[in-house]
Amino acid sequence: MNNSNITLTLPAERLFARVARQTASSVADLVIGDDRHEPAGRDFSHAFELAVSEAFTNSVTHARESATPQVVKLTFFFEQRQLVVSVHDANDPFTIETPVPDIESYPENGFGLLIIRKVMDHVTYRREGNYNIISMSKTL
Amino acid sequence: MTITETSKIGIAILSLYGTLDALSAPELRNNRSIIDPEKTVVIDLQQVDFIDSSGIGAIVSASRQKRQPSGGIVLACMNDRVRKVFEITNAQKLFHIFDDTTAAVDFASSRQSASA
Secondary structure (H helix, E strand, O other): OEOOEEEEEEEOOHHHHHHHHHHHHHHHHHHHHHHHHOHHHHHHHHHHHHHHHHHHHHHHHOOOOOOOOOEEEEEEEEEOOEEEEEEEEOOOOOOOOOOOOOHHHOOOOOOHHHHHHHHOOEEEEEEEOOEEEEEEEEEO | OEEEEEEEOOEEEEEEEEEEOOOOHHHHHOOHHHHOOOOOEEEEEEEEEEEOHHHHHHHHHHHHOOOOOOOOEEEEOOOHHHHHHHHHHOHHHHOEEEOOHHHHHHHHHHHHHHHO
């Protein structure tokens, strides 16, 4: 899928995190090809799937109450052995530089961005107009 | 996700099947054995095919429900995908983790006897 974009727009509801995740897994498997059955291929796919699940769930968790249904848009792109996904939402601005939760205090939340930063090679956040865009990439 | 509950020498064993994410985490959080502060529970994770931060949060939350957070939930049979997420979040530090449910139940039983 070199230089091809795949765009998916989903309702900002928890149920659809699984659609986002399974799509991420399928896209990762597509670019991995025959290596998807090898440990490194499986790790790549799992990392990508996990990061997309976290980003989507984060968008849903912070979705604003609104008269019009909120959506989350995902765009997948593969170029020069790098798989990139951008997650767009219309929520309030946030930062990806959140502190690591203190595990000794038995935290129940706050792991999502930590997981994204750990499993992906490169993560950026930007605000465009009323939209948050978190972009995450991983190199094969 | 499906939760199958069995009991062995007075220890509840919850075997989880499927996906433990934001959608299914409430099912674990609201399980009767989980919300009973006196009950020591073994959670068998072998058949969990996907866990994310919400799933980790639900298991940490389960631990907080217990009178003794460090021993009230015992984990067993983590597969590689589950283990990886526990390691990333460092949550494995909060739990006693065993490769099989028998060892987990024996440990849980000894902890429960000691605290009785």
